[in-house]
Amino acid sequence: MFATPESESFSQSSETIPSRAQPKIPVKYTRRLLFWYIHYKLRPPLHTPFYQDQPYIYPVYLDIPSPEIYLIAFLLGILTDAPLTVRHIFEDNHNWGAFRIVEKDNLRDVEINEVNKMLSCKDASRGFFTYLCEHCRTKLIVHFGCNSRICSNCGKNHTDKWARSLQNALFNVPHRHAVLTIPDALWPVVKNNRFLQKVLMDAAIVAINDTISYRHRGGRLRAGAIVVLHPFSKKMGFNPHLHILVTEGGFDKQDNFIHQKYIPFNAMRKTWQYQVLTSFKAALPKEAVYSVLINQLFKKYRKGFYVYLPKEARITNKKRIAKYVARYIRHPAVANTRLHRYDGKTVTFWYGDHDGTRHFVTMTVREFIQALIQHIPDRNFKMIRYYGAYSRRIKGRYSKHLQRSIKQATFDDFLKSPNKWAPTCPNCGEKMTFVYYEKGPPKENEVFGCKLPDWNHPMLSPSYN
Ligand SMILES: [Zn+2]
Ligand SMILES: [Zn+2]
Ligand SMILES: [Zn+2]
Structure with a gap:
């Protein structure tokens, strides 16, 4: 997602793996240990607190020609399941495409549009912001979210923003x-x-x-x-x-x-x-x-x-x-965190009841898509x-x-002072400079981009990547 010019100069840490590979450590702890090891022991010297918020830069570690690194990467591959997402289930095996053909007479237009929007979330084709760190020349590209009604990324951003605005919008009673x-x-x-x-x-x-x-x-x-x-x-x-x-x-x-x-x-x-x-x-x-x-x-x-x-x-x-x-x-x-298993044919998710017990529900992929889009x-x-x-x-x-109501930033506000919403540099922690934005062609009937929050800008929402 972003390139760090300093990547090449990262030095290899020569420390050895702490001898903690005891046989009976639960997977949870093994994973945490690996995470700790990779993040804090093999961490590049340019570490800043902000670095932790960014996705791992695997290539940096894999370039290092040390057997222990390969071992760690291998173990990490085994122990860390890629998190399951709704989007993955829709995309995998052309599930959504197949569903559309079978159910073509029963689908509402809005269902097709919202799913397609979700599938293009954070695609370069939707547009992006580019920022530059004038301090260390790091470039950062931030993609636009899709704001689809069923996108779990954008849904969370919406909830966070709404909840924060609610604090100001409620009466003091x-x-x-x-x-x-x-x-x-x-x-x-x-x-x-x-x-x-x-x-x-x-x-x-x-x-x-x-x-x-x-x-x-x-x-x-x-x-x-x-x-x-x-x-x-x-x-x-x-x-x-x-x-x-x-x-x-x-x-x-x-x-x-x-x-x-x-x-x-x-x-x-x-x-x-x-x-x-x-x-x-x-x-x-x-x-x-x-x-x-x-x-x-x-x-x-x-x-x-x-x-x-x-x-x-x-x-x-x-x-x-x-x-x-x-x-x-x-x-x-259904939030991504509630997805339990997907094997290509069926999806299992869980829900908690009043006393916190987890119940598991298994559906075929078709039933799952149907249940979600309805x-x-x-x-x-x-x-x-x-x-x-x-x-x-x-x-x-x-x-x-009332306390006070907050005005929502508009895209015009953004154009007047784009640096107000600039993120901090993932590399050195300095505030970055806005360079330019590129907006994808408007999708059919799409109302998008008149309010800044529509753009899912990172500074307006805590969760991005
Ligand atoms: Zn989205
Ligand atoms: Zn409810
Ligand atoms: Zn920087």
């Missing part, structure tokens, strides 16, 4: 996290009528305001809620449910915040059921099959639809919110919506409860 669910009989209805996803999200705020105003005598309160749609279950099945981050209380007519420490989420179950079923009824075509189903669901769930409060449901520390959000609220259908939302569909006191229209009214 305690918040609650709750999960609102609908019964399984409604899942296929939502899957086949995707517009119901928004109807579902809209129903949440009405139910919340009802619940929060329930005990307040001085009129209706307006809560602020951030609603995130999860279309999937942990097993990657289609199971639409909502995660809500809601103020613990609401604003009255005088714009004062009325704190309601006790939110009767259990009592909310019936309100939630009522709001979902009546708004679905209004939104669906007037067919007997739907009205029968809706009446049945009123009768069958007399206690209302299930509302679930996760363990750390009460969030009072805004600093911890970023971590919390990444863990519970915004995560991909969760790609329609183009321009917003998976996160801001309601009540958080809705953009009226949020300003309550600004005294």
Whole structure:
């Protein structure tokens, strides 16, 4: 990815391997030892703390003509499995190409586009930034991310950025996290009528305001809620449910915040059921099959639809919110870290349940691709919506409860002072200088590059490479 002019001058370390190759060291420790050895013992003299953040430069080590190095490289090859990625599974053996041919009549355009975007993530064809270190002449090329809805690289960047911006966007009041669910009989209805996803999200705020105003005598309160749609279950099945981050209380007519420490989420179950079923009824075509189903669901769930409060449901520390959000609220259908095994025909991944036990699920490659892409939302569909006191229209009214909102950098900002976002040199740690950027041809219908975060610039996101 980048060339270090000093590479050739790296001197070989003449130290021998510490005699630690004891037979019964678990693989985990062996690996750690090798990592330590390579990084700290054979490390080039130009080491800086920043160096560690970069990928290993194997050729440097392999050039050194010492048998122990070959041995280490060999062991490393055996002990370190290349990490499994969603992208690899799609690319390997033309899995995606084959899937496209077989399923060509059932694929949505947005599914094809998002997968193709993911497959070109960080390709030189998408464009890149070039930086130069004026200190040691190291050149660094940083590729653009794809921002595909199913790209695990870019997904993580998005989550990190969103979580950080959330710290500033939330009111200085305690918040609650709750999960609102609908019964399984409604899942296929939502899957086949995707517009119901928004109807579902809209129903949440009405139910919340009802619940929060329930005990307040001085009129209706307006809560602020951030609603995130999860279309999937942990097993990657289609199971639409909502995660809500809601103020613990609401604003009255005088714009004062009325704190309601006790939110009767259990009592909310019936309100939630009522709001979902009546708004679905209004939104669906007037067919007997739907009205029968809706009446049945009123009768069958007399206690209302299930509302679930996760363990750390009460969030009072805004600093911890970023971590919390990444863990519970915004995560991909399956993260690369949850992929366990892929043998060319089947994929095994795991999920953890409430008490932390791991469950393994095995699917054929075709089922896996199908399961993953069904969760790609329609183009321009917003998976996160801001309601009540958080809705953009009226949020300003309550600004005294806000810290400050941060303005997102635009591409124009970048052009005015490109060095503001320059990374530090991987070699010597000096701040690098922006040289130029090259942007790939715009892909069909692609809205890309008007906001700087779209470019997945390294200084705007902690995880790159
Ligand atoms: Zn990407
Ligand atoms: Zn969820
Ligand atoms: Zn440098």
